[in-house]
Amino acid sequence: MIRFILRRILQTIPVLWAVATLTFFMLRLAPGGPFADERAVSPAVQKALEAHYGLDKPLIAQYGEYLFNLIQGDLGPSFKYPGRTVNEIIQIKFPKSMELGIYSMSIALVFGLTLGVIASLKPNSFLDYVPSSLSMVGICLPTFVLGPLLVLVFALKLKWFPYPGWDGPAYKVLPSATLGFFYAAYIARLTRGGMREVLTQDYIRTARAKGAAAHTAILRHALRGGILPVVSF
Numbered sequence: 534m535i536r537f538i539l540r541r542i543l544q545t546i547p548v549l550w551a552v553a554t555l556t557f558f559m560l561r562l563a564p565g566g567p568f569a570d571e572r573a574v575s576p577a578v579q580k581a582l583e584a585h586y587g588l589d590k591p592l593i594a595q596y597g598e599y600l601f602n603l604i605q606g607d608l609g610p611s612f613k614y615p616g617r618t619v620n621e622i623i624q625i626k627f628p629k630s631m632e633l634g635i636y637s638m639s640i641a642l643v644f645g646l647t648l649g650v651i652a653s654l655k656p657n658s659f660l661d662y663v664p665s666s667l668s669m670v671g672i673c674l675p676t677f678v679l680g681p682l683l684v685l686v687f688a689l690k691l692k693w694f695p696y697p698g699w700d701g702p703a704y705k706v707l708p709s710a711t712l713g714f715f716y717a718a719y720i721a722r723l724t725r726g727g728m729r730e731v732l733t734q735d736y737i738r739t740a741r742a743k744g745a746a747a748h749t750a751i752l753r754h755a756l757r758g759g760i761l762p763v764v765s766f
Contacts, residue, residue, distance in 0.1 A: 557599055561592060586610060629699055633708055640713025641720055649724025656729060664721060671718025680711040720763050728759035
């Protein structure tokens with residue numbers, strides 16, 4: 534196992550190097566520059582800015598410095614926010630992004646697994662059609678449509694939740710639901726397919742024949758194999 538993990542880590546090194554190299558040269562060779570959107574400045578100020586950020590150096594020298602700093606975990610200065618580094622901006626923004634990811638994934642797992650299990654119990658019935666239809670709508674409805682729709686209904690019309698912000702639990706409901714319901718749709722369809730396949734296996738019928746209750750056979754035996762597609766997803 535350790536050798537496998539080490540081999541996988543070593544295999545990612547050239548991939549990361551290729552991505553970093555491609556990103557660097559694409560940004561450097563693209564038309565314009567990091568200060569193109571700013572108001573017009575004199576050539577002297579332009580040269581001073583380029584010297585400050587090291588953009589006046591040869592391209593190969595910039596690339597070498599970029600890789601050296603990247604290996605050390607230094608992502609360099611921010612062109613958009615003068616006086617701040619990219620690392621500082623990530624340190625400020627990342628905790629909120631991580632919190633949003635945890636909340637949305639929790640919603641996705643709870644609703645996705647529940648709908649998937651319900652849909653698998655009675656194939657081609659009302660209990661199957663409703664969760665399957667909801668999951669299809671969730672897949673087809675992108676987050677940039679669902680998010681404003683939730684804000685319009687639950688924040689502006691019903692005024693159940695405040696927006697925008699991240700200052701309290703109530704502010705986190707709509708953003709978490711927007712991302713969570715999108716992934717819950719995929720999880721529901723994967724769970725439904727996995728559960729329908731597992732429920733036809735012999736060991737499930739054996740468990741029921743030995744007197745296991747329906748919920749025991751589903752939650753203890755079938756669900757373990759039914760969520761394998763979700764784990765790989």
